[in-house]
Amino acid sequence: MVLNSGDAPTRETDSDPATMARGFNHLDPAVAETAYETLGTIRRGCPVARSGELDGFVLVTGYDEIREAAQAPDRFSAYVDGLGAAAVVTEMREAVAPMFETDDEHHHQWRRALMDFFTPAAAAAQEQYVRAICRETLQELIPRGAADLVSGYTQQVPPLVIGRVLGLSELERAWLSEHVRALYGAETVSEAQQIGRVYADFLLGQIRERRAYPGDDLLSRMVTAEVDGRITGEDELIKMTMLMVAAGHLTTADACATAILQLLDDPALRERVTGNAGPVEAFVEELVRYEPAVAATGRTATVDTQLGGMPLSPGDRLLLAWGSANRDERRFDDGEVFRLDRERSRTPHLGWGAGEHRCLGRHLARVELRVMLEELLRALPDFRLQPDATVRRTFGIIRGVAALPVRWSRR
Numbered sequence: 001m002v003l004n005s006g007d008a009p010t011r012e013t014d015s016d017p018a019t020m021a022r023g024f025n026h027l028d029p030a031v032a033e034t035a036y037e038t039l040g041t042i043r044r045g046c047p048v049a050r051s052g053e054l055d056g057f058v059l060v061t062g063y064d065e066i067r068e069a070a071q072a073p074d075r076f077s078a079y080v081d082g083l084g085a086a087a088v089v090t091e092m093r094e095a096v097a098p099m100f101e102t103d104d105e106h107h108h109q110w111r112r113a114l115m116d117f118f119t120p121a122a123a124a125a126q127e128q129y130v131r132a133i134c135r136e137t138l139q140e141l142i143p144r145g146a147a148d149l150v151s152g153y154t155q156q157v158p159p160l161v162i163g164r165v166l167g168l169s170e171l172e173r174a175w176l177s178e179h180v181r182a183l184y185g186a187e188t189v190s191e192a193q194q195i196g197r198v199y200a201d202f203l204l205g206q207i208r209e210r211r212a213y214p215g216d217d218l219l220s221r222m223v224t225a226e227v228d229g230r231i232t233g234e235d236e237l238i239k240m241t242m243l244m245v246a247a248g249h250l251t252t253a254d255a256c257a258t259a260i261l262q263l264l265d266d267p268a269l270r271e272r273v274t275g276n277a278g279p280v281e282a283f284v285e286e287l288v289r290y291e292p293a294v295a296a297t298g299r300t301a302t303v304d305t306q307l308g309g310m311p312l313s314p315g316d317r318l319l320l321a322w323g324s325a326n327r328d329e330r331r332f333d334d335g336e337v338f339r340l341d342r343e344r345s346r347t348p349h350l351g352w353g354a355g356e357h358r359c360l361g362r363h364l365a366r367v368e369l370r371v372m373l374e375e376l377l378r379a380l381p382d383f384r385l386q387p388d389a390t391v392r393r394t395f396g397i398i399r400g401v402a403a404l405p406v407r408w409s410r411r
């Protein structure tokens with residue numbers, strides 16, 4: 001399943017910003033390694049530009065322009081065909097996912113209905129569980145002395161956490177975890193479709209069970225919520241649940257992998273962050289600014305309008321490159337530099353999005369990332385890259401790292 005680029009070597013790019021934008025395709029494997037150099041050149045030349053790739057879309061790279069689009073649901077809908085976050089569930093393309101792909105009052109009602117499960121207190125209530133599964137996963141790794149930390153660690157913890165929030169039993173969480181890893185790791189469309197069907201059947205079973213016997217969990221709330229005076233249909237709920245799992249799992253797994261890479265690249269940073277709760281929190285927040293895991297999501301223009309001086313018509317698809325906004329020199333000093341002690345400016349970073357669809361799970365993500373990093377640094381204090389390792393970045397809807405082959409002293 002193609003969510004990201006990242007499987008091919010980089011290529012030379014044309015240095016004219018408009019030409020670069022014209023050929024920009026966030027899903028092209030060649031984009032990954034130099035994504036932010038390319039986006040920086042495009043942004044400085046034309047923060048709103050047209051790409052001719054993927055049947056044509058408008059590439060938005062400037063901070064002000066991205067924020068404006070995200071904060072104007074009366075002009076730009078969160079529903080976008082084939083370009084945005086919903087592309088992670090391609091097998092459910094025909095249904096519209098409530099909340100993720102809806103706007104205005106319908107969207108507000110959904111946010112209100114689910115909010116209880118995403119407050120800072122609800123996130124804090126997951127901390128003990130997150131810590132326990134991190135420890136369990138790391139205990140199994142320690143004696144091995146070497147592993148890929150992406151498949152062996154960062155992709156192991158988040159699916160269990162979102163499974164628990166949804167209300168799955170321990171066995172069901174393990175099933176979910178295994179199947180979502182297989183789904184997003186699938187190498188062919190037919191393999192992804194096959195796993196996608198089994199996964200959709202599993203979710204349908206869960207949805208029907210919650211309809212009959214609702215509990216005090218996120219999935220029960222999704223299944224029983226009355227929005228616009230009606231209970232949501234099964235197809236929409238399946239897509240919504242798939243997106244909820246992807247939002248909770250792919251993002252956090254990739255953010256954690258990027259964080260580990262940042263620590264491997266910068267020993268002084270690693271020393272400051274190790275064993276110190278304050279800096280881990282600051283580290284996570286700067287990481288989400290500098291390398292947001294949600295790299296780019298979409299919007300669709302619904303009226304004749306303009307953005308950054310570009311005239312737009314209803315149906316024009318936009319790609320909002322959140323990470324590019326966070327490096328915009330018009331808003332951030334040294335935006336291209338990772339700074340642990342970066343002062344919180346009056347300009348909030350857009351790594352969690354902006355406007356009405358701003359990340360609902362950000363408190364949970366912060367807890368997960370902090371605990372995953374704390375436990376990793378405690379359990380494998382001297383982990384280092386394998387001498388012959390080549391680390392490949394990914395870029396696309398989600399930004400991450402393909403694999404992190406590391407080793408450590410066995411205990």
Ligand code: HEM
Nearest residue numbers: 099100247248251255293294297352353357359360361365
């Ligand atoms: C580092 C981790 C994460 C990052 C960087 C991140 C980022 C984002 C961004 C940028 C958006 C807005 C997308 C848009 O407007 O098009 C978003 C939406 C969302 N995120 Fe996250 N996210 C993360 C983790 C999580 C987690 C753990 C959950 C838990 C389920 C979650 C749940 C959601 C939901 C439900 C939405 C849609 C909200 C809506 O449509 O109103 N996210 N996220």
